[in-house]
Amino acid sequence: QVQLVESGGGLMQAGGSLRLSCAASTSLFSINTMSWYRRVSGNQRELVATITSRGTTNYADSVKGRFTISRDVAKNTVYLQMNSLKPEDTAIYYCNARGVIAELGWGQGTQVAVSS
Numbered sequence: 261q262v263q264l265v266e267s268g269g270g271l272m273q274a275g276g277s278l279r280l281s282c283a284a285s286t287s288l289f290s291i292n293t294m295s296w297y298r299r300v301s302g303n304q305r306e307l308v309a310t311i312t313s314r315g316t317t318n319y320a321d322s323v324k325g326r327f328t329i330s331r332d333v334a335k336n337t338v339y340l341q342m343n344s345l346k347p348e349d350t351a352i353y354y355c356n357a358r359g360v361i362a363e364l365g366w367g368q369g370t371q372v373a374v375s376s
Contacts, residue, residue: 261364261365262284262285262286262291262357262364262365263284263285263365264282264283264284264285264355264356264357264365264366264367264368265282265283265367265368266280266281266282266283266353266354266355266367266368266369266370267280267281267283267370268280268281268370269353269370269371269372270371270372270373271373271374271375272345272372272373272374272375273345273374273375273376274345274346274347274374274375274376275344275345276345276374277341277342277343277344277345278342278345278372279339279340279341279342280296280339280340280342280353280355280370280372281337281338281339282294282296282337282338282339282340282355282367283335283336283337284336284337284338284357285336286336287333287336288313288331288333288336288338289313289333290313291313291357291358291359291364292312292313292358292359292360293310293311293312293313293357293358294310294311294312294329294331294338294355294356294357294358295307295308295309295310295311295355295356295357295358296308296309296310296329296338296340296353296354296355296356297353297354297356298349298351298352298353298354298372299351299352299354299369300350300351305354306320306351307320308320308323308327308340308353309323309327309328309329309340310329311329311330311331311338315331317329322348323342323349326342326343326344326345327340327341327342327343328340328341328343329341338355340353342372345372345374346374347374347375347376348374349372349374350372350373350374351372352369352370352371352372353369353370353371353372354366354367354369355367
């Protein structure tokens with residue numbers, strides 16, 4: 261298991277920007293994939309962005325061109341830069357770590373609220 265600590269959420273007007281941070285308890289090289297998910301309601305989580313241990317990134321179509329996932333290996337930290345925010349981006353955002361086979365851990369979630 262990997263412990264993940266998230267920060268950076270908050271309230272922002274449409275068109276603004278926020279940067280989320282996810283600090284891991286172990287080296288990012290020991291984690292196959294770091295991901296950001298979001299939950300609007302219920303227990304359904306939508307995959308937003310991923311970055312692998314080799315640095316390969318992928319994004320959901322809904323955030324392409326607006327969000328950027330990145331990492332600072334020295335700080336064991338993954339970031340999600342969120343630009344041109346829309347009201348539909350309002351959600352609880354979760355950081356996730358996954359190994360080659362098994363799930364490694366989830367963050368506690370950080371609230372992002374985007375107003376019109």
